[in-house]
Amino acid sequence: MKMLPLVIAPDPILQKISSKVEKIDDELKSFMKDMVHTMYNERGVGLAAVQVGRLDRVLVIDVDYEVVDGEHIHGNGCGSSCSVEVKNTNPRYFINPEIVEFSDEHISYSEGCLSFPGATSKVERSESVCVKYLDFDGVERKEVMEDLMSICIQHEMDHLNGITFVDHISKLKRDLILKKMRKLNSR
Numbered sequence: 564m565k566m567l568p569l570v571i572a573p574d575p576i577l578q579k580i581s582s583k584v585e586k587i588d589d590e591l592k593s594f595m596k597d598m599v600h601t602m603y604n605e606r607g608v609g610l611a612a613v614q615v616g617r618l619d620r621v622l623v624i625d626v627d628y629e630v631v632d633g634e635h636i637h638g639n640g641c642g643s644s645c646s647v648e649v650k651n652t653n654p655r656y657f658i659n660p661e662i663v664e665f666s667d668e669h670i671s672y673s674e675g676c677l678s679f680p681g682a683t684s685k686v687e688r689s690e691s692v693c694v695k696y697l698d699f700d701g702v703e704r705k706e707v708m709e710d711l712m713s714i715c716i717q718h719e720m721d722h723l724n725g726i727t728f729v730d731h732i733s734k735l736k737r738d739l740i741l742k743k744m745r746k747l748n749s750r
Contacts, residue, residue, distance in 0.1 A: 564600035567615035572679050572727065572744040581611070581618045581723040584658050587701040591621070591658075595699065598623045599654040604647050606630065607677045609715045611722035614678050622719040625654045626711050660696035660720055663705070665689040672714050674728045680747065682740045686731045688717045 570576055584591065594617070602610040602623055612621040631648040668690040675683040691709040694716055698704050708716050718728060729737040 564597050566604055567597050567601045569601070569605065569677055570614050570616050571748060572676075572729075573741050573748075574678075576613060576616060576618070577678055577722070577727055578725045579613065579618055580725045581613055581620045584619050584621060584697075587658060587697065591619075592699065595621060595623060595656050599625065599656075600646075602677070603628065603630070603649050603652075605677050606647075608711070609719040610677060611719045613722050620659045620723050622657045622660065622716075622723065623654055624657070624712070624715050624719065625652060626715055628652045628654075656699040657694070657716070657719075658697040658699075658701070660694055660716070660723075662692045662717070662720060663695050664693035666691040670710075670714070672711075674714070674718060676718070676728050678722075678727065679729065679740060679744060682729075682743060684728065684732045684736055684740070686714075686718075686728050688714050692717060 594612075598610050598612065598615060598621070601615060602608070602625065608626045609622060609624040612619045628649045629651050631650050666689045669687050670690045671685050671687045673683050674686045691707055691713050693705065693707050695703070695705045721727065721730070729740050732740075
């Protein structure tokens with residue numbers, strides 16, 4: 564597995580809508596495994612394909628893993644050889660996901676994003692959602708997700724629709740975060 568380069572805001576690709584996956588083949592499966600590897604190395608709990616420069620409706624999530632060893636910190640220049648040791652892994656693969664039902668109850672959670680390193684803000688989302696998707700092997704699934712899993716799937720699915728977490732916050736906060744990202748990118 565290899566590390567994939569992250570797309571960092573305000574890169575315009577993050578505002579593009581991802582395309583439906585038509586074919587699940589070995590190349591796509593390898594790419595999804597690379598996404599999980601990248602997510603673990605970057606200490607994220609979710610990653611959408613657009614965040615690594617690919618406009619496919621694919622995302623990966625693991626809210627349960629623990630980092631055992633590894634010093635990787637975003638942007639340290641270690642290239643494709645970075646690797647952290649993780650345990651309790653339960654990577655989930657979502658191809659062409661769609662939310663078919665939102666709960667009426669909402670929760671507020673302090674969200675971060677691998678495409679916005681160092682930035683966080685409270686975002687209100689549905690407490691639970693029902694999601695229909697294809698899994699790693701192309702089997703159609705439908706399940707209700709709650710709590711952190713619900714927040715994470717909504718956050719990552721926003722990416723597939725060209726929306727980032729800063730689109731859910733006040734203009735003032737959004738402008739401050741984007742200014743910080745521009746400064747980070749200019750280094």
